[in-house]
Amino acid sequence: MRADRLVSLVLLLRQHGRLSAAALARELEVSTRTVLRDIEALSAAGVPVYTERGRNGGFALLPGFRTELTGLNHDEALALLVAGSRRGAQAFGLGSALASAMLKVVDALPESYRNTAAGAAERLLIDPETDLLSRRLVSEEVPDAIAAEVLRAVFAGHRLQIHYAAVDQTPEWRTVDPIGLVTIRDRAYLLATRSGADRTYRLSRVLAAKELAEPAQRPDRVDLGRAWQERSTRFRTDGDQVTVLVRVNPARREDLLSTALAVHAEEPDADGWLRLEVAFQDSRHAEWALWQLSTNAEALAPRSLRAALRDRAAAIVTRYEVSP
CATH class of the missing domain: 3.30.70 (Alpha-Beta Plaits)
Known part of the structure:
Protein backbone atom coordinates (compact mmCIF):
# COMPACT_ATOMS: atom_id res chain seq x y z
CA MET A 1 0.00 0.00 0.00
CA ARG A 2 2.87 2.38 0.71
CA ALA A 3 4.32 1.76 -2.75
CA ASP A 4 1.01 2.80 -4.33
CA ARG A 5 0.94 5.90 -2.13
CA LEU A 6 4.47 6.89 -3.19
CA VAL A 7 3.46 6.53 -6.82
CA SER A 8 0.37 8.68 -6.21
CA LEU A 9 2.51 11.30 -4.46
CA VAL A 10 4.86 11.58 -7.44
CA LEU A 11 1.93 11.80 -9.87
CA LEU A 12 0.29 14.53 -7.79
CA LEU A 13 3.49 16.57 -7.90
CA ARG A 14 3.83 16.00 -11.65
CA GLN A 15 0.29 17.20 -12.32
CA HIS A 16 0.14 20.12 -9.88
CA GLY A 17 3.75 21.30 -10.01
CA ARG A 18 4.00 22.18 -6.32
CA LEU A 19 1.94 21.14 -3.31
CA SER A 20 2.24 21.71 0.41
CA ALA A 21 2.53 18.86 2.89
CA ALA A 22 -1.01 19.62 4.11
CA ALA A 23 -2.42 19.49 0.56
CA LEU A 24 -0.65 16.19 -0.14
CA ALA A 25 -1.95 14.77 3.13
CA ARG A 26 -5.54 15.66 2.15
CA GLU A 27 -5.18 14.12 -1.30
CA LEU A 28 -3.59 10.92 0.01
CA GLU A 29 -5.77 10.71 3.14
CA VAL A 30 -2.79 10.39 5.49
CA SER A 31 -1.11 12.62 8.10
CA THR A 32 1.41 15.33 7.22
CA ARG A 33 4.02 13.35 9.17
CA THR A 34 3.44 10.40 6.83
CA VAL A 35 3.85 12.72 3.84
CA LEU A 36 7.19 13.96 5.15
CA ARG A 37 8.40 10.39 5.65
CA ASP A 38 7.30 9.54 2.10
CA ILE A 39 9.16 12.56 0.72
CA GLU A 40 12.32 11.36 2.48
CA ALA A 41 11.84 7.87 1.04
CA LEU A 42 11.45 9.26 -2.48
CA SER A 43 14.59 11.37 -2.13
CA ALA A 44 16.52 8.35 -0.87
CA ALA A 45 15.30 6.38 -3.90
CA GLY A 46 16.66 9.02 -6.29
CA VAL A 47 13.42 10.81 -7.16
CA PRO A 48 14.36 14.51 -7.61
CA VAL A 49 11.87 16.04 -5.18
CA TYR A 50 12.84 19.30 -3.49
CA THR A 51 11.39 21.79 -1.02
CA GLU A 52 10.44 25.39 -1.79
CA ARG A 53 10.16 27.44 1.37
CA GLY A 54 8.04 30.47 2.00
CA ARG A 55 4.35 31.37 2.11
CA ASN A 56 3.55 29.66 -1.20
CA GLY A 57 6.16 26.96 -0.85
CA GLY A 58 5.81 23.22 -0.82
CA PHE A 59 7.25 20.17 -2.52
CA ALA A 60 8.00 19.90 -6.24
CA LEU A 61 9.87 17.75 -8.75
CA LEU A 62 12.78 18.96 -10.83
CA PRO A 63 11.51 20.19 -14.23
CA GLY A 64 11.48 17.51 -16.92
CA PHE A 65 11.40 14.58 -14.51
CA ARG A 66 9.41 11.67 -15.86
CA THR A 67 9.32 7.96 -15.17
CA GLU A 68 7.03 5.07 -16.00
CA LEU A 69 4.64 5.03 -13.06
CA THR A 70 1.36 4.38 -14.83
CA GLY A 71 0.92 0.63 -14.29
CA LEU A 72 -2.47 -0.08 -12.71
CA ASN A 73 -2.81 -2.60 -9.91
CA HIS A 74 -5.81 -4.93 -9.57
CA ASP A 75 -7.96 -2.65 -7.40
CA GLU A 76 -7.22 0.39 -9.57
CA ALA A 77 -8.21 -1.45 -12.75
CA LEU A 78 -11.38 -2.67 -11.04
CA ALA A 79 -12.16 0.86 -9.85
CA LEU A 80 -11.95 2.15 -13.41
CA LEU A 81 -14.48 -0.48 -14.51
CA VAL A 82 -17.01 0.93 -12.05
CA ALA A 83 -15.92 4.55 -12.55
CA GLY A 84 -19.13 5.30 -14.46
CA SER A 85 -20.46 5.96 -10.97
CA ARG A 86 -17.99 7.53 -8.54
CA ARG A 87 -20.40 6.69 -5.75
CA GLY A 88 -20.47 3.09 -6.94
CA ALA A 89 -16.72 2.91 -6.40
CA GLN A 90 -17.20 4.41 -2.93
CA ALA A 91 -19.95 1.92 -2.10
CA PHE A 92 -17.68 -1.01 -2.93
CA GLY A 93 -14.76 0.36 -0.91
CA LEU A 94 -12.82 1.35 -4.05
CA GLY A 95 -12.84 5.12 -3.64
CA SER A 96 -9.12 5.48 -2.88
CA ALA A 97 -8.23 3.00 -5.63
CA LEU A 98 -10.28 5.03 -8.13
CA ALA A 99 -8.49 8.25 -7.16
CA SER A 100 -5.09 6.56 -7.55
CA ALA A 101 -6.06 4.99 -10.89
CA MET A 102 -7.29 8.28 -12.32
CA LEU A 103 -3.98 9.93 -11.42
CA LYS A 104 -2.15 7.26 -13.40
CA VAL A 105 -4.51 7.54 -16.36
CA VAL A 106 -4.06 11.31 -16.52
CA ASP A 107 -0.28 10.94 -16.26
CA ALA A 108 -0.27 8.49 -19.19
CA LEU A 109 -1.93 11.00 -21.54
CA PRO A 110 0.18 12.97 -24.00
CA GLU A 111 1.00 16.41 -22.61
CA SER A 112 -1.35 18.27 -24.98
CA TYR A 113 -4.26 15.97 -24.11
CA ARG A 114 -3.39 16.16 -20.42
CA ASN A 115 -3.65 19.95 -20.39
CA THR A 116 -6.95 19.82 -22.30
CA ALA A 117 -8.36 17.18 -19.96
CA ALA A 118 -7.33 19.17 -16.89
CA GLY A 119 -9.07 22.27 -18.22
CA ALA A 120 -12.21 20.32 -19.10
CA ALA A 121 -12.31 18.67 -15.68
CA GLU A 122 -12.49 22.09 -14.05
CA ARG A 123 -15.77 22.67 -15.92
CA LEU A 124 -17.46 19.54 -14.55
CA LEU A 125 -18.79 18.82 -11.07
CA ILE A 126 -20.21 15.34 -10.61
CA ASP A 127 -22.28 14.24 -7.61
CA PRO A 128 -21.75 17.19 -5.24
CA GLU A 129 -22.47 16.58 -1.58
CA THR A 130 -25.53 18.88 -1.53
CA ASP A 131 -28.32 19.77 -3.94
CA LEU A 132 -29.55 23.26 -4.90
CA LEU A 133 -31.50 23.54 -1.64
CA SER A 134 -28.33 22.83 0.37
CA ARG A 135 -29.73 19.48 1.45
CA ARG A 136 -26.85 17.13 2.15
CA LEU A 137 -27.06 13.98 0.03
CA VAL A 138 -26.60 11.12 2.46
CA SER A 139 -25.01 7.96 1.11
CA GLU A 140 -24.70 4.75 3.08
CA GLU A 141 -21.25 4.13 4.49
CA VAL A 142 -19.68 0.68 4.28
CA PRO A 143 -16.42 0.21 6.22
CA ASP A 144 -13.50 -0.51 3.88
CA ALA A 145 -12.57 -3.68 5.75
CA ILE A 146 -16.05 -5.14 5.28
CA ALA A 147 -16.26 -4.11 1.63
CA ALA A 148 -12.82 -5.62 0.94
CA GLU A 149 -13.75 -8.93 2.60
CA VAL A 150 -17.00 -9.17 0.62
CA LEU A 151 -15.21 -8.31 -2.65
CA ARG A 152 -12.59 -11.00 -2.06
CA ALA A 153 -15.24 -13.64 -1.47
CA VAL A 154 -17.23 -12.58 -4.55
CA PHE A 155 -14.20 -12.63 -6.87
CA ALA A 156 -12.59 -15.76 -5.42
CA GLY A 157 -15.87 -17.69 -5.47
CA HIS A 158 -15.68 -18.52 -1.77
CA ARG A 159 -18.42 -18.75 0.81
CA LEU A 160 -18.88 -15.76 3.08
CA GLN A 161 -19.88 -15.33 6.70
CA ILE A 162 -21.67 -12.07 7.47
CA HIS A 163 -22.91 -10.63 10.74
CA TYR A 164 -26.11 -9.10 9.41
CA ALA A 165 -28.53 -6.68 11.07
CA ALA A 166 -31.88 -7.09 9.32
CA VAL A 167 -34.61 -4.53 10.01
CA ASP A 168 -36.26 -5.05 13.43
CA GLN A 169 -34.22 -8.21 14.05
CA THR A 170 -31.31 -9.12 16.31
CA PRO A 171 -28.04 -9.25 14.29
CA GLU A 172 -26.94 -12.79 13.55
CA TRP A 173 -24.19 -14.61 11.66
CA ARG A 174 -25.15 -16.11 8.31
CA THR A 175 -23.16 -18.20 5.86
CA VAL A 176 -23.98 -17.33 2.26
CA ASP A 177 -22.83 -18.12 -1.27
CA PRO A 178 -22.04 -14.72 -2.86
CA ILE A 179 -23.09 -14.16 -6.47
CA GLY A 180 -22.37 -10.50 -7.14
CA LEU A 181 -22.67 -6.89 -6.00
CA VAL A 182 -25.09 -4.20 -7.16
CA THR A 183 -25.14 -0.48 -6.39
CA ILE A 184 -28.22 1.69 -6.94
CA ARG A 185 -29.03 5.17 -5.62
CA ASP A 186 -25.90 5.14 -3.42
CA ARG A 187 -26.84 1.82 -1.83
CA ALA A 188 -24.80 -1.33 -2.31
CA TYR A 189 -26.33 -4.79 -2.21
CA LEU A 190 -24.87 -8.30 -2.06
CA LEU A 191 -26.72 -10.84 -4.17
CA ALA A 192 -26.25 -14.31 -2.70
CA THR A 193 -27.93 -17.62 -1.97
CA ARG A 194 -28.44 -19.19 1.43
CA SER A 195 -29.22 -22.89 1.62
CA GLY A 196 -30.05 -22.66 -2.10
CA ALA A 197 -32.57 -19.79 -1.73
CA ASP A 198 -32.01 -16.35 -3.27
CA ARG A 199 -31.10 -13.66 -0.76
CA THR A 200 -30.28 -9.93 -1.07
CA TYR A 201 -28.33 -8.14 1.66
CA ARG A 202 -27.73 -4.40 2.01
CA LEU A 203 -24.00 -3.88 2.61
CA SER A 204 -24.56 -1.04 5.08
CA ARG A 205 -26.28 -3.56 7.38
CA VAL A 206 -23.33 -5.96 7.36
CA LEU A 207 -21.60 -5.47 10.72
CA ALA A 208 -18.72 -7.86 10.00
CA ALA A 209 -17.68 -10.22 7.21
CA LYS A 210 -15.27 -13.13 6.85
CA GLU A 211 -14.27 -14.91 3.64
CA LEU A 212 -14.21 -18.69 4.05
CA ALA A 213 -11.92 -21.15 2.26
CA GLU A 214 -14.90 -23.27 1.21
CA PRO A 215 -15.95 -22.81 -2.47
CA ALA A 216 -19.28 -21.07 -2.98
CA GLN A 217 -22.14 -23.07 -4.47
CA ARG A 218 -22.95 -20.93 -7.50
CA PRO A 219 -22.93 -21.11 -11.32
CA ASP A 220 -19.68 -20.30 -13.12
CA ARG A 221 -21.31 -17.43 -15.02
CA VAL A 222 -24.12 -15.08 -14.06
CA ASP A 223 -26.24 -12.44 -15.77
CA LEU A 224 -26.24 -9.98 -12.88
CA GLY A 225 -28.65 -7.59 -14.60
CA ARG A 226 -31.20 -10.33 -15.10
CA ALA A 227 -30.73 -11.65 -11.56
CA TRP A 228 -31.32 -8.17 -10.13
CA GLN A 229 -34.42 -7.66 -12.27
CA GLU A 230 -35.89 -10.99 -11.11
CA ARG A 231 -35.28 -10.17 -7.45
CA SER A 232 -36.68 -6.69 -7.92
CA THR A 233 -39.84 -8.14 -9.46
CA ARG A 234 -40.26 -10.59 -6.58
CA PHE A 235 -39.75 -7.80 -4.06
CA ARG A 236 -42.49 -5.71 -5.67
CA THR A 237 -44.97 -8.57 -5.77
CA ASP A 238 -44.26 -10.37 -2.48
CA GLY A 239 -45.24 -9.46 1.07
CA ASP A 240 -47.93 -7.20 2.49
CA GLN A 241 -47.90 -4.56 -0.21
Missing part, protein backbone atom coordinates in the same frame (compact mmCIF):
# COMPACT_ATOMS: atom_id res chain seq x y z
CA VAL A 242 -50.72 -2.08 -0.59
CA THR A 243 -52.12 -0.82 -3.90
CA VAL A 244 -53.21 2.81 -3.98
CA LEU A 245 -55.35 4.74 -6.46
CA VAL A 246 -54.06 8.29 -6.51
CA ARG A 247 -54.49 11.56 -8.39
CA VAL A 248 -51.32 13.57 -8.81
CA ASN A 249 -50.23 16.88 -10.27
CA PRO A 250 -48.16 16.04 -13.40
CA ALA A 251 -45.37 18.28 -12.08
CA ARG A 252 -44.96 15.90 -9.10
CA ARG A 253 -45.37 12.63 -10.99
CA GLU A 254 -41.67 11.73 -10.77
CA ASP A 255 -41.64 12.46 -7.04
CA LEU A 256 -44.47 9.97 -6.58
CA LEU A 257 -42.83 7.31 -8.74
CA SER A 258 -39.50 7.68 -6.96
CA THR A 259 -41.13 6.39 -3.76
CA ALA A 260 -43.50 3.76 -5.20
CA LEU A 261 -42.52 0.13 -5.73
CA ALA A 262 -44.45 -0.29 -8.96
CA VAL A 263 -46.95 1.41 -11.29
CA HIS A 264 -49.83 -0.83 -12.36
CA ALA A 265 -51.86 1.70 -14.36
CA GLU A 266 -51.74 5.35 -15.44
CA GLU A 267 -54.14 7.60 -17.32
CA PRO A 268 -54.94 11.32 -17.61
CA ASP A 269 -57.69 12.70 -15.38
CA ALA A 270 -60.38 15.16 -16.52
CA ASP A 271 -58.76 18.23 -14.91
CA GLY A 272 -55.28 17.66 -16.40
CA TRP A 273 -53.97 15.72 -13.44
CA LEU A 274 -52.90 12.07 -13.68
CA ARG A 275 -54.66 9.07 -12.17
CA LEU A 276 -52.33 6.23 -11.22
CA GLU A 277 -52.55 2.87 -9.54
CA VAL A 278 -49.30 2.34 -7.64
CA ALA A 279 -47.93 -0.14 -5.12
CA PHE A 280 -46.21 0.67 -1.83
CA GLN A 281 -44.43 -1.59 0.61
CA ASP A 282 -47.17 -1.22 3.23
CA SER A 283 -49.77 1.24 4.51
CA ARG A 284 -47.22 3.25 6.49
CA HIS A 285 -45.03 3.62 3.39
CA ALA A 286 -48.02 4.78 1.32
CA GLU A 287 -49.08 7.33 3.94
CA TRP A 288 -45.55 8.74 4.22
CA ALA A 289 -45.10 9.01 0.43
CA LEU A 290 -48.37 10.83 -0.20
CA TRP A 291 -47.89 13.15 2.79
CA GLN A 292 -44.65 14.38 1.12
CA LEU A 293 -46.69 15.55 -1.88
CA SER A 294 -49.01 17.75 0.23
CA THR A 295 -51.91 19.10 -1.90
CA ASN A 296 -50.23 17.95 -5.13
CA ALA A 297 -51.70 14.47 -4.69
CA GLU A 298 -54.94 12.91 -3.50
CA ALA A 299 -55.37 9.30 -2.40
CA LEU A 300 -58.67 7.96 -3.76
CA ALA A 301 -58.41 4.44 -2.41
CA PRO A 302 -58.19 2.60 -0.12
CA ARG A 303 -60.44 4.45 2.32
CA SER A 304 -58.15 3.59 5.24
CA LEU A 305 -55.34 5.57 3.63
CA ARG A 306 -57.61 8.59 3.04
CA ALA A 307 -58.66 8.42 6.69
CA ALA A 308 -55.05 8.21 7.90
CA LEU A 309 -54.03 11.25 5.83
CA ARG A 310 -57.10 13.19 7.01
CA ASP A 311 -56.36 12.39 10.67
CA ARG A 312 -52.74 13.45 10.27
CA ALA A 313 -53.76 16.74 8.64
CA ALA A 314 -56.35 17.37 11.38
CA ALA A 315 -53.69 16.79 14.05
CA ILE A 316 -51.44 19.36 12.37
CA VAL A 317 -54.29 21.90 12.27
CA THR A 318 -55.04 21.32 15.94
CA ARG A 319 -51.40 21.77 16.84
CA TYR A 320 -51.11 25.15 15.12
CA GLU A 321 -54.56 26.70 15.50
CA VAL A 322 -53.85 28.10 19.00
CA SER A 323 -51.21 30.79 19.34
CA PRO A 324 -48.47 30.03 21.87
Whole structure:
Protein backbone atom coordinates (compact mmCIF):
# COMPACT_ATOMS: atom_id res chain seq x y z
CA MET A 1 0.00 0.00 0.00
CA ARG A 2 2.87 2.38 0.71
CA ALA A 3 4.32 1.76 -2.75
CA ASP A 4 1.01 2.80 -4.33
CA ARG A 5 0.94 5.90 -2.13
CA LEU A 6 4.47 6.89 -3.19
CA VAL A 7 3.46 6.53 -6.82
CA SER A 8 0.37 8.68 -6.21
CA LEU A 9 2.51 11.30 -4.46
CA VAL A 10 4.86 11.58 -7.44
CA LEU A 11 1.93 11.80 -9.87
CA LEU A 12 0.29 14.53 -7.79
CA LEU A 13 3.49 16.57 -7.90
CA ARG A 14 3.83 16.00 -11.65
CA GLN A 15 0.29 17.20 -12.32
CA HIS A 16 0.14 20.12 -9.88
CA GLY A 17 3.75 21.30 -10.01
CA ARG A 18 4.00 22.18 -6.32
CA LEU A 19 1.94 21.14 -3.31
CA SER A 20 2.24 21.71 0.41
CA ALA A 21 2.53 18.86 2.89
CA ALA A 22 -1.01 19.62 4.11
CA ALA A 23 -2.42 19.49 0.56
CA LEU A 24 -0.65 16.19 -0.14
CA ALA A 25 -1.95 14.77 3.13
CA ARG A 26 -5.54 15.66 2.15
CA GLU A 27 -5.18 14.12 -1.30
CA LEU A 28 -3.59 10.92 0.01
CA GLU A 29 -5.77 10.71 3.14
CA VAL A 30 -2.79 10.39 5.49
CA SER A 31 -1.11 12.62 8.10
CA THR A 32 1.41 15.33 7.22
CA ARG A 33 4.02 13.35 9.17
CA THR A 34 3.44 10.40 6.83
CA VAL A 35 3.85 12.72 3.84
CA LEU A 36 7.19 13.96 5.15
CA ARG A 37 8.40 10.39 5.65
CA ASP A 38 7.30 9.54 2.10
CA ILE A 39 9.16 12.56 0.72
CA GLU A 40 12.32 11.36 2.48
CA ALA A 41 11.84 7.87 1.04
CA LEU A 42 11.45 9.26 -2.48
CA SER A 43 14.59 11.37 -2.13
CA ALA A 44 16.52 8.35 -0.87
CA ALA A 45 15.30 6.38 -3.90
CA GLY A 46 16.66 9.02 -6.29
CA VAL A 47 13.42 10.81 -7.16
CA PRO A 48 14.36 14.51 -7.61
CA VAL A 49 11.87 16.04 -5.18
CA TYR A 50 12.84 19.30 -3.49
CA THR A 51 11.39 21.79 -1.02
CA GLU A 52 10.44 25.39 -1.79
CA ARG A 53 10.16 27.44 1.37
CA GLY A 54 8.04 30.47 2.00
CA ARG A 55 4.35 31.37 2.11
CA ASN A 56 3.55 29.66 -1.20
CA GLY A 57 6.16 26.96 -0.85
CA GLY A 58 5.81 23.22 -0.82
CA PHE A 59 7.25 20.17 -2.52
CA ALA A 60 8.00 19.90 -6.24
CA LEU A 61 9.87 17.75 -8.75
CA LEU A 62 12.78 18.96 -10.83
CA PRO A 63 11.51 20.19 -14.23
CA GLY A 64 11.48 17.51 -16.92
CA PHE A 65 11.40 14.58 -14.51
CA ARG A 66 9.41 11.67 -15.86
CA THR A 67 9.32 7.96 -15.17
CA GLU A 68 7.03 5.07 -16.00
CA LEU A 69 4.64 5.03 -13.06
CA THR A 70 1.36 4.38 -14.83
CA GLY A 71 0.92 0.63 -14.29
CA LEU A 72 -2.47 -0.08 -12.71
CA ASN A 73 -2.81 -2.60 -9.91
CA HIS A 74 -5.81 -4.93 -9.57
CA ASP A 75 -7.96 -2.65 -7.40
CA GLU A 76 -7.22 0.39 -9.57
CA ALA A 77 -8.21 -1.45 -12.75
CA LEU A 78 -11.38 -2.67 -11.04
CA ALA A 79 -12.16 0.86 -9.85
CA LEU A 80 -11.95 2.15 -13.41
CA LEU A 81 -14.48 -0.48 -14.51
CA VAL A 82 -17.01 0.93 -12.05
CA ALA A 83 -15.92 4.55 -12.55
CA GLY A 84 -19.13 5.30 -14.46
CA SER A 85 -20.46 5.96 -10.97
CA ARG A 86 -17.99 7.53 -8.54
CA ARG A 87 -20.40 6.69 -5.75
CA GLY A 88 -20.47 3.09 -6.94
CA ALA A 89 -16.72 2.91 -6.40
CA GLN A 90 -17.20 4.41 -2.93
CA ALA A 91 -19.95 1.92 -2.10
CA PHE A 92 -17.68 -1.01 -2.93
CA GLY A 93 -14.76 0.36 -0.91
CA LEU A 94 -12.82 1.35 -4.05
CA GLY A 95 -12.84 5.12 -3.64
CA SER A 96 -9.12 5.48 -2.88
CA ALA A 97 -8.23 3.00 -5.63
CA LEU A 98 -10.28 5.03 -8.13
CA ALA A 99 -8.49 8.25 -7.16
CA SER A 100 -5.09 6.56 -7.55
CA ALA A 101 -6.06 4.99 -10.89
CA MET A 102 -7.29 8.28 -12.32
CA LEU A 103 -3.98 9.93 -11.42
CA LYS A 104 -2.15 7.26 -13.40
CA VAL A 105 -4.51 7.54 -16.36
CA VAL A 106 -4.06 11.31 -16.52
CA ASP A 107 -0.28 10.94 -16.26
CA ALA A 108 -0.27 8.49 -19.19
CA LEU A 109 -1.93 11.00 -21.54
CA PRO A 110 0.18 12.97 -24.00
CA GLU A 111 1.00 16.41 -22.61
CA SER A 112 -1.35 18.27 -24.98
CA TYR A 113 -4.26 15.97 -24.11
CA ARG A 114 -3.39 16.16 -20.42
CA ASN A 115 -3.65 19.95 -20.39
CA THR A 116 -6.95 19.82 -22.30
CA ALA A 117 -8.36 17.18 -19.96
CA ALA A 118 -7.33 19.17 -16.89
CA GLY A 119 -9.07 22.27 -18.22
CA ALA A 120 -12.21 20.32 -19.10
CA ALA A 121 -12.31 18.67 -15.68
CA GLU A 122 -12.49 22.09 -14.05
CA ARG A 123 -15.77 22.67 -15.92
CA LEU A 124 -17.46 19.54 -14.55
CA LEU A 125 -18.79 18.82 -11.07
CA ILE A 126 -20.21 15.34 -10.61
CA ASP A 127 -22.28 14.24 -7.61
CA PRO A 128 -21.75 17.19 -5.24
CA GLU A 129 -22.47 16.58 -1.58
CA THR A 130 -25.53 18.88 -1.53
CA ASP A 131 -28.32 19.77 -3.94
CA LEU A 132 -29.55 23.26 -4.90
CA LEU A 133 -31.50 23.54 -1.64
CA SER A 134 -28.33 22.83 0.37
CA ARG A 135 -29.73 19.48 1.45
CA ARG A 136 -26.85 17.13 2.15
CA LEU A 137 -27.06 13.98 0.03
CA VAL A 138 -26.60 11.12 2.46
CA SER A 139 -25.01 7.96 1.11
CA GLU A 140 -24.70 4.75 3.08
CA GLU A 141 -21.25 4.13 4.49
CA VAL A 142 -19.68 0.68 4.28
CA PRO A 143 -16.42 0.21 6.22
CA ASP A 144 -13.50 -0.51 3.88
CA ALA A 145 -12.57 -3.68 5.75
CA ILE A 146 -16.05 -5.14 5.28
CA ALA A 147 -16.26 -4.11 1.63
CA ALA A 148 -12.82 -5.62 0.94
CA GLU A 149 -13.75 -8.93 2.60
CA VAL A 150 -17.00 -9.17 0.62
CA LEU A 151 -15.21 -8.31 -2.65
CA ARG A 152 -12.59 -11.00 -2.06
CA ALA A 153 -15.24 -13.64 -1.47
CA VAL A 154 -17.23 -12.58 -4.55
CA PHE A 155 -14.20 -12.63 -6.87
CA ALA A 156 -12.59 -15.76 -5.42
CA GLY A 157 -15.87 -17.69 -5.47
CA HIS A 158 -15.68 -18.52 -1.77
CA ARG A 159 -18.42 -18.75 0.81
CA LEU A 160 -18.88 -15.76 3.08
CA GLN A 161 -19.88 -15.33 6.70
CA ILE A 162 -21.67 -12.07 7.47
CA HIS A 163 -22.91 -10.63 10.74
CA TYR A 164 -26.11 -9.10 9.41
CA ALA A 165 -28.53 -6.68 11.07
CA ALA A 166 -31.88 -7.09 9.32
CA VAL A 167 -34.61 -4.53 10.01
CA ASP A 168 -36.26 -5.05 13.43
CA GLN A 169 -34.22 -8.21 14.05
CA THR A 170 -31.31 -9.12 16.31
CA PRO A 171 -28.04 -9.25 14.29
CA GLU A 172 -26.94 -12.79 13.55
CA TRP A 173 -24.19 -14.61 11.66
CA ARG A 174 -25.15 -16.11 8.31
CA THR A 175 -23.16 -18.20 5.86
CA VAL A 176 -23.98 -17.33 2.26
CA ASP A 177 -22.83 -18.12 -1.27
CA PRO A 178 -22.04 -14.72 -2.86
CA ILE A 179 -23.09 -14.16 -6.47
CA GLY A 180 -22.37 -10.50 -7.14
CA LEU A 181 -22.67 -6.89 -6.00
CA VAL A 182 -25.09 -4.20 -7.16
CA THR A 183 -25.14 -0.48 -6.39
CA ILE A 184 -28.22 1.69 -6.94
CA ARG A 185 -29.03 5.17 -5.62
CA ASP A 186 -25.90 5.14 -3.42
CA ARG A 187 -26.84 1.82 -1.83
CA ALA A 188 -24.80 -1.33 -2.31
CA TYR A 189 -26.33 -4.79 -2.21
CA LEU A 190 -24.87 -8.30 -2.06
CA LEU A 191 -26.72 -10.84 -4.17
CA ALA A 192 -26.25 -14.31 -2.70
CA THR A 193 -27.93 -17.62 -1.97
CA ARG A 194 -28.44 -19.19 1.43
CA SER A 195 -29.22 -22.89 1.62
CA GLY A 196 -30.05 -22.66 -2.10
CA ALA A 197 -32.57 -19.79 -1.73
CA ASP A 198 -32.01 -16.35 -3.27
CA ARG A 199 -31.10 -13.66 -0.76
CA THR A 200 -30.28 -9.93 -1.07
CA TYR A 201 -28.33 -8.14 1.66
CA ARG A 202 -27.73 -4.40 2.01
CA LEU A 203 -24.00 -3.88 2.61
CA SER A 204 -24.56 -1.04 5.08
CA ARG A 205 -26.28 -3.56 7.38
CA VAL A 206 -23.33 -5.96 7.36
CA LEU A 207 -21.60 -5.47 10.72
CA ALA A 208 -18.72 -7.86 10.00
CA ALA A 209 -17.68 -10.22 7.21
CA LYS A 210 -15.27 -13.13 6.85
CA GLU A 211 -14.27 -14.91 3.64
CA LEU A 212 -14.21 -18.69 4.05
CA ALA A 213 -11.92 -21.15 2.26
CA GLU A 214 -14.90 -23.27 1.21
CA PRO A 215 -15.95 -22.81 -2.47
CA ALA A 216 -19.28 -21.07 -2.98
CA GLN A 217 -22.14 -23.07 -4.47
CA ARG A 218 -22.95 -20.93 -7.50
CA PRO A 219 -22.93 -21.11 -11.32
CA ASP A 220 -19.68 -20.30 -13.12
CA ARG A 221 -21.31 -17.43 -15.02
CA VAL A 222 -24.12 -15.08 -14.06
CA ASP A 223 -26.24 -12.44 -15.77
CA LEU A 224 -26.24 -9.98 -12.88
CA GLY A 225 -28.65 -7.59 -14.60
CA ARG A 226 -31.20 -10.33 -15.10
CA ALA A 227 -30.73 -11.65 -11.56
CA TRP A 228 -31.32 -8.17 -10.13
CA GLN A 229 -34.42 -7.66 -12.27
CA GLU A 230 -35.89 -10.99 -11.11
CA ARG A 231 -35.28 -10.17 -7.45
CA SER A 232 -36.68 -6.69 -7.92
CA THR A 233 -39.84 -8.14 -9.46
CA ARG A 234 -40.26 -10.59 -6.58
CA PHE A 235 -39.75 -7.80 -4.06
CA ARG A 236 -42.49 -5.71 -5.67
CA THR A 237 -44.97 -8.57 -5.77
CA ASP A 238 -44.26 -10.37 -2.48
CA GLY A 239 -45.24 -9.46 1.07
CA ASP A 240 -47.93 -7.20 2.49
CA GLN A 241 -47.90 -4.56 -0.21
CA VAL A 242 -50.72 -2.08 -0.59
CA THR A 243 -52.12 -0.82 -3.90
CA VAL A 244 -53.21 2.81 -3.98
CA LEU A 245 -55.35 4.74 -6.46
CA VAL A 246 -54.06 8.29 -6.51
CA ARG A 247 -54.49 11.56 -8.39
CA VAL A 248 -51.32 13.57 -8.81
CA ASN A 249 -50.23 16.88 -10.27
CA PRO A 250 -48.16 16.04 -13.40
CA ALA A 251 -45.37 18.28 -12.08
CA ARG A 252 -44.96 15.90 -9.10
CA ARG A 253 -45.37 12.63 -10.99
CA GLU A 254 -41.67 11.73 -10.77
CA ASP A 255 -41.64 12.46 -7.04
CA LEU A 256 -44.47 9.97 -6.58
CA LEU A 257 -42.83 7.31 -8.74
CA SER A 258 -39.50 7.68 -6.96
CA THR A 259 -41.13 6.39 -3.76
CA ALA A 260 -43.50 3.76 -5.20
CA LEU A 261 -42.52 0.13 -5.73
CA ALA A 262 -44.45 -0.29 -8.96
CA VAL A 263 -46.95 1.41 -11.29
CA HIS A 264 -49.83 -0.83 -12.36
CA ALA A 265 -51.86 1.70 -14.36
CA GLU A 266 -51.74 5.35 -15.44
CA GLU A 267 -54.14 7.60 -17.32
CA PRO A 268 -54.94 11.32 -17.61
CA ASP A 269 -57.69 12.70 -15.38
CA ALA A 270 -60.38 15.16 -16.52
CA ASP A 271 -58.76 18.23 -14.91
CA GLY A 272 -55.28 17.66 -16.40
CA TRP A 273 -53.97 15.72 -13.44
CA LEU A 274 -52.90 12.07 -13.68
CA ARG A 275 -54.66 9.07 -12.17
CA LEU A 276 -52.33 6.23 -11.22
CA GLU A 277 -52.55 2.87 -9.54
CA VAL A 278 -49.30 2.34 -7.64
CA ALA A 279 -47.93 -0.14 -5.12
CA PHE A 280 -46.21 0.67 -1.83
CA GLN A 281 -44.43 -1.59 0.61
CA ASP A 282 -47.17 -1.22 3.23
CA SER A 283 -49.77 1.24 4.51
CA ARG A 284 -47.22 3.25 6.49
CA HIS A 285 -45.03 3.62 3.39
CA ALA A 286 -48.02 4.78 1.32
CA GLU A 287 -49.08 7.33 3.94
CA TRP A 288 -45.55 8.74 4.22
CA ALA A 289 -45.10 9.01 0.43
CA LEU A 290 -48.37 10.83 -0.20
CA TRP A 291 -47.89 13.15 2.79
CA GLN A 292 -44.65 14.38 1.12
CA LEU A 293 -46.69 15.55 -1.88
CA SER A 294 -49.01 17.75 0.23
CA THR A 295 -51.91 19.10 -1.90
CA ASN A 296 -50.23 17.95 -5.13
CA ALA A 297 -51.70 14.47 -4.69
CA GLU A 298 -54.94 12.91 -3.50
CA ALA A 299 -55.37 9.30 -2.40
CA LEU A 300 -58.67 7.96 -3.76
CA ALA A 301 -58.41 4.44 -2.41
CA PRO A 302 -58.19 2.60 -0.12
CA ARG A 303 -60.44 4.45 2.32
CA SER A 304 -58.15 3.59 5.24
CA LEU A 305 -55.34 5.57 3.63
CA ARG A 306 -57.61 8.59 3.04
CA ALA A 307 -58.66 8.42 6.69
CA ALA A 308 -55.05 8.21 7.90
CA LEU A 309 -54.03 11.25 5.83
CA ARG A 310 -57.10 13.19 7.01
CA ASP A 311 -56.36 12.39 10.67
CA ARG A 312 -52.74 13.45 10.27
CA ALA A 313 -53.76 16.74 8.64
CA ALA A 314 -56.35 17.37 11.38
CA ALA A 315 -53.69 16.79 14.05
CA ILE A 316 -51.44 19.36 12.37
CA VAL A 317 -54.29 21.90 12.27
CA THR A 318 -55.04 21.32 15.94
CA ARG A 319 -51.40 21.77 16.84
CA TYR A 320 -51.11 25.15 15.12
CA GLU A 321 -54.56 26.70 15.50
CA VAL A 322 -53.85 28.10 19.00
CA SER A 323 -51.21 30.79 19.34
CA PRO A 324 -48.47 30.03 21.87
